[in-house]
Structure formats: structure tokens, C-alpha cells
């Protein structure tokens with residue numbers, strides 16, 4: 346008899362953004378004259394950098410000529426791109442990573458959801474709370490979650506690393522044995538991050554406990570402060586305990602173009618088996634390579650012009666983040682993040698719950714954000730605003746929030 350993978354049925358629906366959309370549309374229908382500003386979007390809005398567009402056009406033209414046409418890309422990526430990543434993202438930061446430890450993909454979502462496949466079914470997993478839901482859902486689909494408790498919002502077999510204002514968004518090391526931990530810094534959704542000493546504690550803990558860290562660095566290009574690691578491989582000891590997942594999406598606006606990479610040091614082993622070899626085996630079997638034109642576009646993002654243009658785009662989003670952060674502080678809110686990330690995380694006023702604050706902001710300031718509780722139980726009583734709108738709309742939204750207080 347045929348059967349489905351029942352673990353898929355255990356997943357709760359993707360309720361968060363569907364519910365946000367439902368409430369926004371209901372409000373707009375009832376108030377067609379109101380101008381709603383969306384500060385809930387987790388997607389970039391600026392167009393691709395000119396240097397990237399130029400590289401795309403050129404690569405497309407190469408595909409039009411038999412002499413330069415490219416079919417399947419090498420399984421693990423073109424060397425021109427792997428070398429650019431090695432040089433700019435690792436060597437330039439003093440991180441010892443070799444070109445053949447970099448495996449190109451179509452993005453960090455695929456890699457961060459697929460990486461669990463190379464681990465056994467019974468390992469113990471720890472995730473941040475609040476969290477980017479992909480780490481949890483991919484493990485539920487693989488049968489590693491146990492049972493979901495509606496009341497606590499937690500899966501019985503997962504370990505939750507709670508990050509709140511009380512611990513300054515620096516979760517404590519797990520007290521129970523854990524095999525795999527997902528860390529995302531700078532963090533989505535809180536916009537907060539770990540400094541070098543904080544992350545070193547995790548690396549040391551992982552080495553001492555035979556645990557492995559999956560480090561999602563999707564937002565590293567937003568870092569502005571010194572002493573915040575851009576890669577976990579800047580830290581001593583990381584080569585024996587860490588896997589890093591990188592994305593071109595937030596750094597270079599590739600959310601619709603699709604490009605990422607996973608980095609696994611050769612030393613990283615379980616029972617003498619190389620995780621890099623296992624991952625490469627998986628990729629060769631299940632992925633036929635990121636498109637040539639996209640890998641050329643990725644390469645161009647590291648050219649001199651490309652880097653300068655991308656810096657300007659990042660500066661634009663950073664200015665929005667600063668505007669939101671400072672505006673909310675002026676209005677008396679308790680605000681976190683926004684310095685090394687495009688996300689501002691705020692504590693809802695007067696102990697309001699996340700969804701009540703969502704309705705309050707929509708009805709009184711016509712602003713859409715994202716309720717923190719949607720990212721996990723520790724997000725309750727928090728709210729996320731993002732820097733991915735225009736400067737003008739962001740400024741107007743901030744003025745509306747300030748006016749609420751008067």
C-alpha cells in the first residue's frame with residue numbers, strides 16, 4: 346500500500362506570513378483610503394548592482410555562442426566563484442579555508458534545510474528561539490522533532506536556545522547533550538549578534554562535547570561593529586566543529602537570482618567519515634549545479650566595482666535600520682538589533698502580546714510588521730521591523746510611530 350511521509354503532516358501550516366497577509370488585506374479592504382507601509386518584508390528591494398547586471402548580460406551572450414556555451418556546471422561550483430569566495434570572504438578575514446572546501450549552491454535556504462540529511466536520524470538538535478523556521482521544519486520532515494506541544498509551541502525532541510532581553514540575546518550553552526546546533530548570527534529575526542568571545546564559547550563547547558555547529562552567516566555583510574565575526578572560521582578551533590552556510594541573497598540582492606555556498610573543513614569528521622565528502626556526495630546526487638550565468642554574477646559581486654556598488658546598497662538598508670532603531674528609541678520603545686543586521690526587534694509596550702501589537706500598529710499607524718511569537722515561543726512579546734523598504738516610506742513609518750505617543 347502506498348504511503349506518504351507522515352512527518353510532513355506533523356508540520357504546522359506556514360501560519361505566520363499567511364496570517365499577517367490576511368490581517369493586512371482585511372484592514373486595507375475596510376480602509377481603502379489608508380496608505381499602509383510594510384516593514385514586515387524579509388526580502389531585499391533594491392535592484393541588482395550594475396556590475397552584477399553587466400556580468401549576467403555577458404554570460405547570457407556566452408550562452409548564445411557554441412564556442413563559449415556552457416552546459417552543466419561542475420557539481421560543486423565553478424572555480425572562478427569558489428576562488429572569489431575563498432579570497433574575499435575567508436582569506437581576507439584571516440580564515441583558513443581552501444577552495445575545495447567551498448560547495449556552491451542555489452542559496453542558504455536549500456543548504457540549511459538539506460544539511461541535516463548527512464546526519465543520523467537520532468541525533469539531538471538544538472535551535473535558537475526565536476529562529477529562522479527552516480532549521481526546525483527540515484528536521485521535523487526528517488522525523489527528528491518528536492511531538493509538538495501547542496501550549497509551549499515546542500517540539501519535544503528539540504532543544505531550544507532561548508534568546509531574550511533577559512540574557513541580552515545570548516543564549517546559554519545547552520545543559521543536556523546535543524549533537525547539532527544551528528546558530529544564525531547576525532540573527533534573523535532579532536537583528537542581534539555575538540561578538541568574537543561569545544562565539545568562541547560555542548566553538549569550545551562544540552569541540553569539548555563532540556557537537557557540530559551549523560553557522561548561518563546570511564547577514565554577515567550587515568555587520569558594522571568591530572569584534573563581530575563575519576565567519577565562524579575566523580575563530581580558532583572552528584575547523585573541527587563547524588559548517589558555515591553563506592548566501593548572496595542579503596549581501597548582494599540575489600534573493601531572486603539564487604546563489605549560496607556551504608563550507609565544510611576537511612578535518613570535520615564523525616567516526617572517521619569526512620562530512621565534506623558526504624556533503625559533496627549528496628550535492629552530486631541531488632543537485633545539478635547553480636547556473637553558469639548566476640555564478641558569473643556572483644563572481645562580479647566581488648569585483649572592485651561590484652563591491653563598491655554593493656556597499657552602497659548595504660548603506661541604504663543600514664540607514665533605514667538606524668532610522669527605525671533611533672526613532673523607536675525616541676518614542677520610548679525598548680529596541681534591539683538594527684546595528685549589524687537589517688532587522689529591528691522591539692519589546693511590545695505595556696506587555697502587549699505580539700499579535701495585539703500587530704493589530705495596534707496596523708490600526709493606529711497603518712504599519713505592517715511581524716509578530717515575534719511567530720518565530721518561536723521566546724519571541725512572544727516582541728515584534729520585528731525590517732529595513733527593506735524605501736528610505737522615504739521608512740521615515741514616514743517612523744514619524745507615524747512617534748506621533749502615536751503624542
Ligand SMILES: *Cc1c(COP(=O)(O)O)cnc(C)c1O
Pocket residue numbers: 451452453454455477529533561563591592593594595599600604605
Ligand atoms: C534570508 C535568509 C537566508 C537566505 O536564504 P537564501 O536561500 O540564500 O535566499 C538564510 N538564512 C536566513 C536566516 C535568512 O534570513
